[in-house]
Each structure stands twice: as structure tokens, then as C-alpha cells.
Amino acid sequence: MAAxxxxxxxxxxxxxVSVLPVAxxxxxxxxxxxxxxxxxxxxxVREGRVTLDVPPLVENxxxxxxxxxxxxxxxxxxxxxxVHVFNEKNPQPHVFHARLGPRNGKAQxxxxxxxxDSQRIxxxxxxxxxxxxxxxxxxxxxxxxxxxxxx
Amino acid sequence: xxxVLINVPRTARKGExxxxxxxxxxxxxxxxRPGTNxxxxxxxxxxxxxxxxxGAEIFSMDFSPAVAANPFVSFFAVAxxxxxxxxxxxxxxxxxxxxxxxIDVA
Amino acid sequence: xxxxxxxxxxxxxxxxxxVFAGSLALAQGGADRGSVDGRRSSYREMGPALQRxxxxxxxxxxxxxxxxxxxxxxxxxxxxxxxxxxxHEVQDMKGVAARYPAMADxxxxxxxxxxxxxxxxxxxxxxxxxxxxxxxxxxxxxxxxFVALQSRGQPxxxxxxxxxxxxxxxxEALYRTRQGQLNLSCALxxxxxxxxxxxxxxxxxxxxxxxxxxxxxxxxxxxxxxRLRNCLIGIRAxxxxxxxxxxxxxxxYLMDRARGMASEAPAVRP
Numbered sequence: 001m002a003a004x005x006x007x008x009x010x011x012x013x014x015x016x017v018s019v020l021p022v023a024x025x026x027x028x029x030x031x032x033x034x035x036x037x038x039x040x041x042x043x044x045v046r047e048g049r050v051t052l053d054v055p056p057l058v059e060n061x062x063x064x065x066x067x068x069x070x071x072x073x074x075x076x077x078x079x080x081x082x083v084h085v086f087n088e089k090n091p092q093p094h095v096f097h098a099r100l101g102p103r104n105g106k107a108q109x110x111x112x113x114x115x116x117d118s119q120r121i122x123x124x125x126x127x128x129x130x131x132x133x134x135x136x137x138x139x140x141x142x143x144x145x146x147x148x149x150x151x
Numbered sequence: 152x153x154x155v156l157i158n159v160p161r162t163a164r165k166g167e168x169x170x171x172x173x174x175x176x177x178x179x180x181x182x183x184r185p186g187t188n189x190x191x192x193x194x195x196x197x198x199x200x201x202x203x204x205x206g207a208e209i210f211s212m213d214f215s216p217a218v219a220a221n222p223f224v225s226f227f228a229v230a231x232x233x234x235x236x237x238x239x240x241x242x243x244x245x246x247x248x249x250x251x252x253x254i255d256v257a
Numbered sequence: 258x259x260x261x262x263x264x265x266x267x268x269x270x271x272x273x274x275x276v277f278a279g280s281l282a283l284a285q286g287g288a289d290r291g292s293v294d295g296r297r298s299s300y301r302e303m304g305p306a307l308q309r310x311x312x313x314x315x316x317x318x319x320x321x322x323x324x325x326x327x328x329x330x331x332x333x334x335x336x337x338x339x340x341x342x343x344x345h346e347v348q349d350m351k352g353v354a355a356r357y358p359a360m361a362d363x364x365x366x367x368x369x370x371x372x373x374x375x376x377x378x379x380x381x382x383x384x385x386x387x388x389x390x391x392x393x394x395x396x397x398x399x400x401x402x403f404v405a406l407q408s409r410g411q412p413x414x415x416x417x418x419x420x421x422x423x424x425x426x427x428x429e430a431l432y433r434t435r436q437g438q439l440n441l442s443c444a445l446x447x448x449x450x451x452x453x454x455x456x457x458x459x460x461x462x463x464x465x466x467x468x469x470x471x472x473x474x475x476x477x478x479x480x481x482x483x484r485l486r487n488c489l490i491g492i493r494a495x496x497x498x499x500x501x502x503x504x505x506x507x508x509x510y511l512m513d514r515a516r517g518m519a520s521e522a523p524a525v526r527p
Contacts, residue, residue: 090217092215095218096212098211098213103229104209104226104228105227106227111222111224112219114217
């Protein structure tokens with residue numbers, strides 16, 4: 001669900017996100033868009049039919065529960081062929097790619113993902129007719145206080 | 152033997168849509184984290200998860216380093232026939248894990 | 258007509274007290290889960306998604322460690338080739354984790370307070386005659402999680418053993434001592450400021466009701482000892498040595514402070 005990013009929440013999130021020890025490569029909105037285009041082949045992506053369920057505010061980015069569900073009859077002629085999830089600010093733009101078919105009965109996949117920063121997540125559903133639908137959500141990632149010192 | 156927790160109903164009615172859940176113990180080291188001496192800890196992730204029902208593939212998922220450690224997956228399947236549902240994980244450093252459950256479909 | 262007039266001041270103070278009591282009562286409202294006479298489990302400071310993760314045994318990552326612990330429980334170990342199951346019935350473990358730390362006799366013939374991992378470690382060394390596990394060993398934590406699960410839902414019930422009193426007093430003194438570069442004591446955050454925000458996070462009351470916990474920050478299961486070390490690092494204090502008795506002393510005090518609250522191991526925490 002897209003979160004209304006209030007000013008207070010934004011400041012809290014921005015103040016808390018520490019300088020994360022990530023490698024130089026970093027996804028950007030442009031890298032995410034490029035990764036999406038690689039999957040869709042440039043075909044139009046329409047909003048709708050896809051529900052991306054992820055908490056708007058997460059206490060720790062190491063394991064964020066995420067569920068993607070897609071409205072679809074899931075029969076031989078009309079079903080979801082794949083679910084692709086992308087992120088905007090992790091070191092690389094992919095999250096996961098799932099392959100589905102009529103045997104699933106219900107187009108719903110849940111897992112837990114890592115988010116290195118507050119950012120936008122996008123889920124894209126690919127149908128057996130070759131159409132693409134999407135949903136996005138903004139997630140604010142705070143970090144638990146009192147972290148480990150690995151040394 | 153890798154630690155795996157599968158959750159699938161033991162019985163189902165024919166045509167019923169059931170939820171299948173699987174948890175596996177794995178560090179899912181991203182390959183982006185620096186270790187204690189500043190050098191990057193090498194990537195070590197599960198790359199692929201495949202589920203089959205009596206040998207036929209019903210679901211698969213390609214993981215990226217953005218999937219959390221000790222990965223959890225939930226998906227659905229139509230119960231069509233009794234038999235064996237098998238889960239298989241493969242990944243970096245030759246990682247392989249497999250677990251099967253029996254299901255009775257009436 | 259000034260504040261010095263006793264009647265006016267008393268009325269104002271009573272009024273303030275009324276407002277305080279009213280807002281305190283309002284603040285305590287809500288689901289009673291994990292709340293005993295105003296004490297709140299840290300479970301309640303988590304969002305619904307993490308609470309669901311903890312509650313669902315098919316999704317709680319700590320259950321992977323419980324499963325490992327269940328396997329280790331029956332595995333013969335050490336020179337003696339004995340398994341835990343050879344001496345203990347699983348049902349006898351009900352309520353055990355809820356009454357730790359407790360006194361244990363050590364190899365040298367003395368007795369000292371030990372936490373649950375310490376007790377399991379003593380069995381491993383003395384009865385299984387096995388090499389001790391290293392600190393935060395996955396197998397030890399898995400066994401601890403399996404034993405702690407048997408107390409899930411039970412009230413925390415520290416033993417009424419007078420021999421624990423000195424350690425409890427030491428634990429309380431440590432809890433109240435300011436330390437580290439930030440000159441903070443546990444009490445300052447977890448008693449005086451619990452419920453308020455610190456950098457966007459709600460400060461918990463810090464009742465160790467769910468150990469060993471699956472901490473998302475660790476991406477794995479860990480002990481209260483590890484968490485206390487994180488706290489010490491967080492306030493920029495020198496953490497006590499890993500095997501220091503201070504951790505057990507603190508835990509004795511903290512468990513006494515959490516007396517009556519429900520055990521919820523293996524908990525999930527951020």
C-alpha cells in the first residue's frame with residue numbers, strides 16, 4: 001500500500017538512516033526503470049490488478065514482509081505468467097522473479113526482502129496474453145537502535 | 152542436511168486452492184557487505200527455488216541478494232491429485248537442498 | 258493572588274495529577290496482549306507485520322532454530338555419547354526457561370548463577386562430556402530456543418532462591434549505573450523514557466520475555482547476552498567480557514522485573 005509520506009515521518013526516516021556500508025554501485029530510479037524495461041521489452045505497463053502489500057514503515061530493513069497478489073482467473077487461457085519485483089535504492093534493482101501458471105489457482109506470492117534504505121518498490125505482473133500490470137509502494141526504513149559492533 | 156520448514160496441508164479436496172509455505176536456513180549473504188576488516192564478504196545466496204507436484208513444476212522463483220536471510224516463500228496451488236510435492240533450492244557455492252511432502256487429495 | 262497561595266497551588270497540583278492520571282490511563286488502553294499492570298512486552302512496540310511474523314509458527318524464522326534444537330535434543334553427543342533425551346523428557350522442560358537464571362553446581366564444586374545457555378552448556382560439558390560450545394554457537398542457541406519454546410505462554414517466574422540475591426542486587430545496581438561515553442544507564446531509557454521516541458523508534462521497557470530472539474538486525478537467532486552487548490555498544494560503553502558474570506546478574510534483575518509477564522520465545526525483534 002502506498003504510504004502518505006508525512007513531513008515528520010520523512011524527517012524521522014531521513015535522520016535515522018545511517019550511512020550504510022554498501023558498495024559503490026547503487027540502484028537509482030533510472031536503473032530500476034532499465035531493469036523493468038528489460039523484462040517488459042518496452043511494452044506498456046498499466047497500473048491496476050496488482051496489489052503490493054508491504055508495511056509503509058519498517059523497523060529494520062533486513063527482513064521486510066512483502067506480498068504481491070494479482071487479480072486473474074488463473075485458467076489455461078488467462079493467467080499470470082510471472083511476477084517481478086524491483087527496488088529503487090538497493091545496490092542492484094532486482095528483488096525476485098517468480099514464474100506462475102494455471103496450476104497455482106491464485107496469483108499470490110509472499111516473501112521477505114531486504115531494503116537498504118527508504119525507497120520505492122515496484123511489482124510487475126506478466127500475463128499469459130503478454131500484458132504487463134504494475135503496483136508500487138513507498139517504504140520508510142528505520143533502523144533499530146543499539147546495533148552490533150562486528151569487530 | 153539443511154534446515155527446512157515446510158508447511159503444506161496433508162490433505163485437500165480436489166480443486167481446492169491450498170497455500171504452501173517454505174522456510175529455509177541460509178545466510179543470503181548479499182556480496183555488498185564489508186566484513187570486519189573492510190573487505191567485502193563474498194556473495195552467498197540461494198539463486199533458485201522450484202516446487203513440483205508429482206514431478207510437474209508448479210512454481211519457481213529466482214532470488215536476488217535482496218531476498219532476506221533465512222528466506223521464506225509462500226505461494227498457492229490447486230490440489231488436483233494425491234502424490235508428492237517437492238521443493239528444491241539451489242545457489243552459490245554449489246548449494247542444494249531438497250525436501251518433499253506427501254499430500255492426499257480426495 | 259499568586260502561586261504561593263497554598264490553596265491555589267494545591268488545586269493546580271491536583272488538577273495536574275488528574276490530567277496526568279487521565280492521559281496515563283488513555284495511554285494504557287488498547288489490546289491487553291503482553292501488558293501486565295502497565296508493563297509492556299517489546300512485542301507491542303512492533304508493527305503488525307512483525308507481530309504476525311512472530312505469531313505464525315510457519316513463518317517465524319526462529320522456528321528454524323527450534324527445529325534444529327529438536328534434532329539436537331535427540332542427538333548423542335560427546336565422549337559419553339548421550340543425548341539430552343536420554344536424561345530429560347521434553348514435557349519436563351515446561352516452565353524451565355521461565356525460571357532462569359538459576360543456581361547451578363559447577364565442575365569446581367562451587368555453585369553460581371547461570372542463564373539457560375549456561376545451564377545447557379554445563380550439561381554438555383559435565384554429562385555429555387563434550388567440548389564446550391563457542392560463544393553464540395548456533396547449536397547451543399538452537400537447543401536453548403527448543404527448551405525456551407516449552408515455556409511459551411508461561412509466566413516468567415524467577416526462583417525464590419536466596420542465593421540469587423547478591424547477583425540480583427548487582428544486576429539492579431548495573432541497571433542503574435550510568436556508563437559509557439553517552440553516560441547513560443539502562444534505567445534512564447528503559448524506565449524513565451520507555452514509550453517515548455528515540456530517533457523514530459519507540460523506546461521499549463526492555464523486558465527479556467522472548468529470548469533467544471530472532472533479531473532482524475542479526476539475521477539470525479541470538480541470546481540476551483548478545484543483545485545486552487549491543488546495548489552497551491549503543492551507549493558507547495566498553496562491553497563486559499563475553500563470559501562476564503555481569504550479564505547473568507543483569508538478567509536475574511531483568512527477569513525479576515519482568516516477573517509474571519508471559520514468555521514468548523522465540524520472539525522476533527527488529
